[in-house]
Amino acid sequence: MPQNANAGREANLFGHRIAKIVAEELHLEFTGHSSSNQCKGPKGIGVIKSAKEGNAYIGILKTMLPRLDIIYAAIGCDKNTYQVFEVTKNKVEEFKFEPTSKKNKNQWFIKVRDIKKLRPVLKISDTGSTSAKKIMPSKVVHKKEHKQTQNIEKRIQELFESYNNIMDELRDLKVIRSTNNPAGDYGEYLAEHKLGLIQAPKSSKGYDLTDNNGTKYQVKTRRLTRHNKSRQLGGFRDLDEKLFDYCLAIILTEDFILNEMWVISHDIICKYTRDTTRGFQRLVLDGKLLKEIGVKRIF
Structure with a gap:
């Protein structure tokens, strides 16, 4: 048998052997022609592709790709060990490119290094012989x-x-009003009920609560945790429009217990906020700010 034909046969046997191991471990069922390694499973129609250590690409037939939901790529990481990656349709579209060689024009190529950016779902070992007569794949997964x-x-x-x-x-x-981080809504709830304030309509711009005199309050809540003890409040926007009269700055413990509540006048907020590159002003609730005349701790 010519050397190229022999090498091609060995490559096919290797690919089928690896595909059988992957299919068994991921509970996939082969559906296509015996030479295609096409399969189906919980994530739809797929194909199992393999690349030995040192191979730079895997190839997918252009005619096959449109009907695939996923590619299972077994990539060699040493002589007999392979990591299996699930390459979704979106990732295939992101990674695929057309080879320059005319003989491969019927395929899309995907770089192994791009596949390795994903998280492997399985690790398998293959110690089977590549002999056409005797295939003994190891299923040490x-x-x-x-x-x-x-x-x-x-x-x-x-x-x-x-x-x-x-x-x-x-x-x-009615403790929270949105699907966002609950700390913010809970801070508004605490301020409303502890101070007897009135909840502003959702469409209100720049303030969250009012009192009976029409004074407007914007609530900023910070929850301190063992992982993040920063006292930086949520961003302020459009301060030049003076959309609120006072800020109620609330500090919660990790268990959502009220630890501090400060009332800060609008002019003090403007004095201590600092611009950011993200289009809002930031304020840290500490230091000289807390000693200002226009700042008072009420809880």
Whole structure:
């Protein structure tokens, strides 16, 4: 057999062997021609591609790509070990390019280094022979690592579901009004109920609460945590329009307990804010600011 034909046969056997290991571990079902490694699974129609260590690209037939939802790329990281990456349709569109060689004009190429920017979902070992007569693929896969990843992802989903349930209940109790960080809405809730203020309509620009005399208050809330003890308040905008009379600056503990509440006049806010490159002014609730005549701690 000519050398090129032999090398091509060996490459095909290698690709099919790796594809079988990946398919078994990710619970994929082969659907296409026996030579295509096309498959289907929970994430739709896919194809399994492999590249040995040192290979720079993987290739995808242009006629195949439109019907694919995902590419499973097994990339060699040493002699017998491969990391498996899930390359979604969006990432394929981002990474693909047309090769310069005319003989490859029927394919899209994707650089291995781009694929490696993604997070691997699986690690497999292949110690099988490349002989056409005897293929003995090793299925020594890091199952424990893969299962741990699945458990972590499941727990993350459970936590976000709990978070959504908590947010829904806080909205029902009228503690929060939006789907944003709850600290801001909770600060407004505390100021409203502890000071007997009136909630401004959602469409109000530049202020959150008013009193019976029509005085306008903008509320800025900061929650301090063990990971972030910064006392920088949320950004101020359009200060030159004087959209509020006073700022109520609120500091919460990590457990959302009211720790401090300060009332600061508009002119003091203007005096101490500093411009940023992001189009707003910032203010840190500390130092000389807290000693100004127009600043008073009320809680």
